[in-house]
Amino acid sequence: MAASIMNNRQPIAAVQQFFANPVRLLAPMEGLSDPLMRQILTQIAHDLGRPYDWSVSEFIRVTQHLLPAHVFYRYVPELHHDAKTACGTPIHIQLLGSDAKLMAENAAYACELGAPAIDINFGCPAKSVNNHRGGSVLLDEPAVLYEIISAVRQSVPAHIPVSAKIRLGYTDTSKMDDIRAAIADSGADWLTIHARTKTQGYKPPAYWDKIQSFNTLTIPVIANGEIWTAEQAQSCMQQSGTSHLMLGRGAVTRPDLVTRIDTNHSEKNNDADNTDSVLSWQALIPHQIDFLHGEAKNDIVLIGRYKQWLAMLTKGYSEAQALWQDIKREKDKATIIHALKNSTH
Numbered sequence: 369m370a371a372s373i374m375n376n377r378q379p380i381a382a383v384q385q386f387f388a389n390p391v392r393l394l395a396p397m398e399g400l401s402d403p404l405m406r407q408i409l410t411q412i413a414h415d416l417g418r419p420y421d422w423s424v425s426e427f428i429r430v431t432q433h434l435l436p437a438h439v440f441y442r443y444v445p446e447l448h449h450d451a452k453t454a455c456g457t458p459i460h461i462q463l464l465g466s467d468a469k470l471m472a473e474n475a476a477y478a479c480e481l482g483a484p485a486i487d488i489n490f491g492c493p494a495k496s497v498n499n500h501r502g503g504s505v506l507l508d509e510p511a512v513l514y515e516i517i518s519a520v521r522q523s524v525p526a527h528i529p530v531s532a533k534i535r536l537g538y539t540d541t542s543k544m545d546d547i548r549a550a551i552a553d554s555g556a557d558w559l560t561i562h563a564r565t566k567t568q569g570y571k572p573p574a575y576w577d578k579i580q581s582f583n584t585l586t587i588p589v590i591a592n593g594e595i596w597t598a599e600q601a602q603s604c605m606q607q608s609g610t611s612h613l614m615l616g617r618g619a620v621t622r623p624d625l626v627t628r629i630d631t632n633h634s635e636k637n638n639d640a641d642n643t644d645s646v647l648s649w650q651a652l653i654p655h656q657i658d659f660l661h662g663e664a665k666n667d668i669v670l671i672g673r674y675k676q677w678l679a680m681l682t683k684g685y686s687e688a689q690a691l692w693q694d695i696k697r698e699k700d701k702a703t704i705i706h707a708l709k710n711s712t713h
């Protein structure tokens with residue numbers, strides 16, 4: 369591996385500030401935590417008194433050229449507003465690609481457009497992406513991981529953080545030591561680990577204990593994967609040895625999850641009859657209506673997106689189950705909003 373650039377760098381002041389306390393992040397999720405969902409979920413967390421420290425955009429794919437500004441603005445409309453959602457949660461920009469030079473150029477441009485930080489995706493399991501040497505397949509090539517992160521680090525202004533998001537490996541965990549060494553040398557400012565291999569997909573369990581060995585790095589480590597309840601968040605912190613967490617599908621299913629983790633809110637049960645929510649169904653209704661009034665290509669897309677969310681909410685709220693039965697075939701937005709308003713009784 370080429371000479372370490374990490375050894376020659378001072379830690380960025382902002383990074384030390386970011387991680388002075390345990391961070392709570394909303395995960396990047398293509399097609400799920402899009403700008404509208406980010407807007408709604410960050411607002412809820414903010415209103416409940418435990419805002420997300422930041423969220424990360426869906427991955428922007430870098431393949432052949434410098435992407436035009438409109439692509440960055442499409443994925444991250446928050447760039448028009450200081451790269452923050454309406455309630456002030458920063459959005460970092462995630463890039464995915466295998467060409468180090470091109471990744472570096474795009475990262476530098478994203479910073480010119482106002483990205484507060486760049487995250488690099490080494491976790492995507494999609495065949496269409498992996499077949500073009502992007503995402504998790506690069507975990508099999510730690511030298512390329514190093515090349516990409518260090519090229520991006522060198523091209524981005526020194527005060528802007530660069531992070532990486534990985535899984536434990538591609539088909540298995542045999543390359544973990546090499547991956548860790550590559551990250552250590554690359555100059556990454558922090559590392560997020562989805563505690564599964566690509567082959568393990570999104571199925572439980574997540575192997576939080578495997579994150580432990582990355583704690584020898586001098587940079588902060590963020591644990592991710594399979595956190596659906598406050599109890600699981602505690603177990604994850606214990607087993608991984610890090611207090612920094614990124615929440616994915618659990619944050620969409622239970623929009624108050626981030627609050628529960630840090631308020632020691634007792635979690636008596638984890639099923640849909642959970643009456644112990646910090647955010648009641650009643651209080652969640654206006655946020656769902658906001659979602660249904662949000663921006664989308666058209667109403668069909670918006671309703672499809674809402675149904676995707678409602679289906680996830682059925683895991684956390686019994687009222688959502690009844691509403692789901694009522695509207696799952698409904699195509700009219702006004703009718704859905706009407707049913708939603710009446711869904712408390």
Ligand SMILES: Cc1cc2nc3c(=O)[nH]c(=O)nc-3n(C[C@H](O)[C@H](O)[C@H](O)COP(=O)(O)O)c2cc1C
Nearest residue numbers: 395396397398400426427562593594595615616617
């Ligand atoms: C629908 C979906 C889309 C995702 N898209 C991305 C993405 O664009 N970038 C990324 O780094 N991870 C992506 N992920 C992975 C999540 O960020 C996270 O690592 C994973 O879901 C594990 O966390 P969870 O078990 O809490 O959901 C995606 C996950 C899902 C379910």
